[in-house]
Amino acid sequence: MPTPKRAYASPLREQAAVRTREAILHAATELFARRGYGLVTVADIAAAAGVSPKTVFASVGSKREIMDRIVDAGVAGSRYEAAMRRVSQLSDPREVLAALAAGTRAGNETQSTVHEAVRLALPVYEDGAALWERATRDYRAALGDAARHLHALTPRPLYDAGETADLLWLWFGPDAWRSLVAEGGWSWSRAETVIGATAVATLYAGG
Incomplete structure (x- = not known):
C-alpha cells in the first residue's frame, strides 16, 4: 500500500500568514481609532492592509472577531x-x-x-x-x-x-x-x- 502523504506546513507560508494577520490587525486598529468602529468596513480594513476582503475573513475573521483580537493583543x-x-x-x-x-x-x-x-x-x-x-x-x-x-x-x-x-x-x-x-x-x-x-x-x- 502506498504510504499516506503527510500534510506539509511550509515555514515560509506560516510566516507570511502571520505577517498578513499582523498587517490586518494593525490597519484595523488604526482605522477604528481614527474613524470609529461603526464607520469602518471590512473592505476599508482590507484596502489599508493591502489585501482582499476575502483574505481578511480567511485570516482574521469578521469585524467583531477583529476587534476581539485587537483587545487580546x-x-x-x-x-x-x-x-x-x-x-x-x-x-x-x-x-x-x-x-x-x-x-x-x-x-x-x-x-x-x-x-x-x-x-x-x-x-x-x-x-x-x-x-x-x-x-x-x-x-x-x-x-x-x-x-x-x-x-x-x-x-x-x-x-x-x-x-x-x-x-x-x-x-x-x-x-x-x-x-x-x-x-x-x-x-x-x-x-x-x-x-x-x-x-x-x-x-x-x-x-
Whole structure:
C-alpha cells in the first residue's frame, strides 16, 4: 500500500500568514481609532492592509472577531504581568505607587491606539459592556492585587482595601491617562509624576 502523504506546513507560508494577520490587525486598529468602529468596513480594513476582503475573513475573521483580537493583543502588549511582578517585590508604599505609575503609563502609552479604538467602539458595538469588560478585566484585577499588596505593608492606606482598589483604578486606569494626555495635552512623563504623587498624598495623607 502506498504510504499516506503527510500534510506539509511550509515555514515560509506560516510566516507570511502571520505577517498578513499582523498587517490586518494593525490597519484595523488604526482605522477604528481614527474613524470609529461603526464607520469602518471590512473592505476599508482590507484596502489599508493591502489585501482582499476575502483574505481578511480567511485570516482574521469578521469585524467583531477583529476587534476581539485587537483587545487580546492590547492586553498582552500592555505587559501588565511584568509590571505587577515588579510591584509585588516592593515593600515601600511610595515605591509601589511609583512603580504603578510607571507601569500603567507604559501600558497606556504603548497601547493608546488600541484604547482609543475600544473607546470609540463602545457606543455602537453589539455588546459594548462585554467589550469593555474584556478590555479592562485583567487591568482592573491587577490594580486590585496592588491594593491588597499595599494593605500588607506598613503604613497601610487610609482607606479599606476595596476603596483603595477603586482609587487606584481612578488614578491609574485608562480614563485618567487619556484625560490628562489626550485631552489635557500633558506629557506622559508629567502625568506619571502627578498621578503617582496624588496617589501617595491621598492614600497616606501626604505621608
